[in-house]
Amino acid sequence: MQAIVTGYSSGIGKAIASLLEENSYKVIRLKSRLNDKKALEKEVKELLKSQEVNLLINCAGVGVFKPHEEISLDKIQELIDVNLTAPIVLTNLCLRSLKKTKGHIINISSIEATRHSKFSALYTATKAGLRNFSLALFEELRRCDVKVTNINPDLTKTNFFEEFNFEPSDSKNAHLIPENIAKAVWEVINFDGVITELTVRPQRLEIKKK
Template structure:
């Protein structure tokens, strides 16, 4: 499961080169290289690769251009890898959650609200993974988007500003 991620948000011209490199390295480069490292064994065992991407892979990421590009790249990688390796039995699944109640937002200037209908719980993503693992052999969900019922974002002051 490729689920590590980092994001820095703001006007693209205001984000340091080092932060952009970190976004690309962790969100895109690491999953591509890790997948390559384990690909032969995963194909042999008809395994799974889960890419936990982001809603930003699908929708424009305002104030998160590099983040959105990294997640869109991860999603495209997953779709391409599945097409390339599907005959081996390898399953590649992209999960694109919207705002999820995790520590990801601790040092950002926005977060989820207290309204339980405005965020995704991490256990809900885990349940989706479990449900996919329990599908009949030969059936693959390759791409799934998970959104809360309500769209609400809490704006806050940033602990570690850009």
């Protein structure tokens, strides 16, 4: 079984890749930058000439939380490219292979895709787009036996928050850890049916200022 996992170098993506490898998956780590569509297309097409893919997990993501007028145009484009365009492009490139293997697409979105938070308009737009892409794609692919799942993690202790002025509380029941999300992904993969959407949250909401 072969899986493409983006965002594999840290955080949730790293935890997912590690768990898959522990369970006999070969994890394919793409080298192209996710915002370089031509390089991505070339790499994936070359890869699929010699092998098929059973699982595509779009996990890479970037964020920004500030007044919208303070966000640079380059940052706006980066969030759209990484959070939304790349998963759509990778799905497009892998879909014929996934139809052959009756595979599974899992998109790691965000709790922000389901609500409307202050200073999160751009991030929410990209993640809500990914969520709705996932849910609509499932309807398209039902007859092809390709599963599609959207997962919305809440606050998770990763390096995602390094550049922000806030982060999840250290209280155990106020944040998730990457391994929690990886375990949820594994349960989704092994579910006898299709979990089209899963929201994973800590019991309490607590953040701390840096």
